[in-house]
Amino acid sequence: MKAKSAIIASVCLLLSFGVVSGQDFSLFLDHVDGLLSADTLQPDVPVTFYLRFSTPGAPNEAIIDGASNGFRVYSPDGAGWLPLTWEYIISEWPNTTFWNYSMEINSFNVTGSGADTVAFAGVAQLIYESGAPPGFSSVVYSITTQVSIADSGKTLCLDSCWYPPENSWIWSADTGLTFAVYPAWDGPHCFTIGKGCCKGIRGNANGDEEEKINISDITYLVGFLFGIPTGPPPPCWEEGNANGDPDGKVNVSDVSYLLAYMFGTPSGPAPPSCY
Numbered sequence: 001m002k003a004k005s006a007i008i009a010s011v012c013l014l015l016s017f018g019v020v021s022g023q024d025f026s027l028f029l030d031h032v033d034g035l036l037s038a039d040t041l042q043p044d045v046p047v048t049f050y051l052r053f054s055t056p057g058a059p060n061e062a063i064i065d066g067a068s069n070g071f072r073v074y075s076p077d078g079a080g081w082l083p084l085t086w087e088y089i090i091s092e093w094p095n096t097t098f099w100n101y102s103m104e105i106n107s108f109n110v111t112g113s114g115a116d117t118v119a120f121a122g123v124a125q126l127i128y129e130s131g132a133p134p135g136f137s138s139v140v141y142s143i144t145t146q147v148s149i150a151d152s153g154k155t156l157c158l159d160s161c162w163y164p165p166e167n168s169w170i171w172s173a174d175t176g177l178t179f180a181v182y183p184a185w186d187g188p189h190c191f192t193i194g195k196g197c198c199k200g201i202r203g204n205a206n207g208d209e210e211e212k213i214n215i216s217d218i219t220y221l222v223g224f225l226f227g228i229p230t231g232p233p234p235p236c237w238e239e240g241n242a243n244g245d246p247d248g249k250v251n252v253s254d255v256s257y258l259l260a261y262m263f264g265t266p267s268g269p270a271p272p273s274c275y
């Protein structure tokens with residue numbers, strides 16, 4: 001707590017000489033792992049938000065010598081999510097290359113309910129030629145969580161926040177005259193929680209794009225279950241669970257089910273629908 005106060009005090013001290021427009025300074029959501037489509041999250045797999053930190057080149061170039069950015073994850077309609085975890089994406093970020101005075105991550109209430117907040121703060125001492133240089137642009141942080149298929153149709157959002165939550169961001173810059181920068185942010189980013197990878201009915205064990213259910217799916221499952229060497233698992237596990245057993249098992253029963261459906265006399269029932 002003491003250390004955190006020191007960081008905030010340091011950042012604030014550096015900000016006391018004036019303000020410039022932050023249009024060319026930004027921290028954007030660069031991309032997301034764990035999407036089913038551009039605005040739909042895949043449930044039950046890790047979801048990672050990657051954040052890009054950018055500074056302008058000339059004519060607004062400046063060394064950023066203090067940067068503090070918070071992010072919060074929340075659901076406006078009551079979805080849950082797994083407690084947040086976070087990482088540095090480039091190794092220079094947390095060490096002396098950029099933030100030779102200190103780099104901290106502070107998290108608040110990362111419980112998977114209410115709003116979870118993660119704040120990143122870096123402070124440089126320019127006398128040692130540190131700070132984020134002009135024209136810098138890289139993904140620097142990631143925040144990871146996971147949503148549940150039980151919350152399909154609900155919404156999960158990532159937005160900016162200060163710490164404590166719901167205040168503005170601030171960086172400090174130095175071009176010989178120290179000033180404050182309010183970086184741009186392209187959020188909030190909200191995503192619908194999807195229904196997983198399974199489409200229509202189950203049984204497309206080999207994941208072919210046309211969603212066919214045929215002998216190739218049986219071959220694929222047999223390879224996975226009994227092959228020497230073992231074949232790969234179904235690209236969408238729920239499709240491999242052709243008989244739709246509630247435990248989600250993929251085993252010889254699914255092979256038998258598909259055999260009966262395709263070749264039984266009389267034919268067995270079609271695989272059940274995914275959801």
Ligand SMILES: [Ca+2]
Binds near residue numbers: 202204
């Ligand atoms: Ca299917």
Ligand SMILES: [Ca+2]
Binds near residue numbers: 203205206207212
């Ligand atoms: Ca298939």
Ligand SMILES: [Ca+2]
Binds near residue numbers: 242244249253
């Ligand atoms: Ca099964």
